Amino acid sequence: MAQSQTLSAGGQLDYSTHMRTIRSRNTKPEMIVRRLTHRLGYRFRLHRRDLPGSPDLVFPTKRKAIFVHGCFWHRHNCTLGQKTPGVRPEYWLLKFERNQQRDAANLERLTNLGWSALILWECEITRPSSDALARTIVYFLGTRADQSAR
Numbered sequence: 001m002a003q004s005q006t007l008s009a010g011g012q013l014d015y016s017t018h019m020r021t022i023r024s025r026n027t028k029p030e031m032i033v034r035r036l037t038h039r040l041g042y043r044f045r046l047h048r049r050d051l052p053g054s055p056d057l058v059f060p061t062k063r064k065a066i067f068v069h070g071c072f073w074h075r076h077n078c079t080l081g082q083k084t085p086g087v088r089p090e091y092w093l094l095k096f097e098r099n100q101q102r103d104a105a106n107l108e109r110l111t112n113l114g115w116s117a118l119i120l121w122e123c124e125i126t127r128p129s130s131d132a133l134a135r136t137i138v139y140f141l142g143t144r145a146d147q148s149a150r
């Protein structure tokens with residue numbers, strides 16, 4: 001169900017502008033992660049454009065960032081991430097390759113700046129496993145004692 005929604009939404013977008021559009025949208029998986037992270041007691045900033053890849057959630061004092069990646073655009077190793085549109089497949093494969101290269105480059109630049117990043121995939125978020133998701137987030141961010149002390 002989620003797959004066909006994502007695909008039809010992508011198909012309606014103008015090819016030349018969709019890459020700018022998808023980074024600025026507040027997607028549902030991203031909202032789930034935001035709400036959960038907030039509920040866990042962490043405070044964060046959104047879409048820091050001065051950081052490589054403009055991470056979705058940013059924790060400045062921890063120098064940590066969370067990306068919420070759509071499986072289709074960022075080519076997750078799952079069913080949705082391996083789909084290629086039947087129309088102009090060579091166009092899409094090239095575009096997907098560029099997406100992956102850009103993701104890898106951004107991650108490297110972020111790491112070189114002393115940040116660590118967590119990538120959460122759309123399919124892991126929409127699955128009813130918020131306990132596992134919460135554990136992943138807490139494990140990545142560590143204790144929030146340094147935040148409550150401020």
Ligand SMILES: [Zn+2]
Pocket residue numbers: 071076077078079080081121122123124
């Ligand atoms: Zn996936």
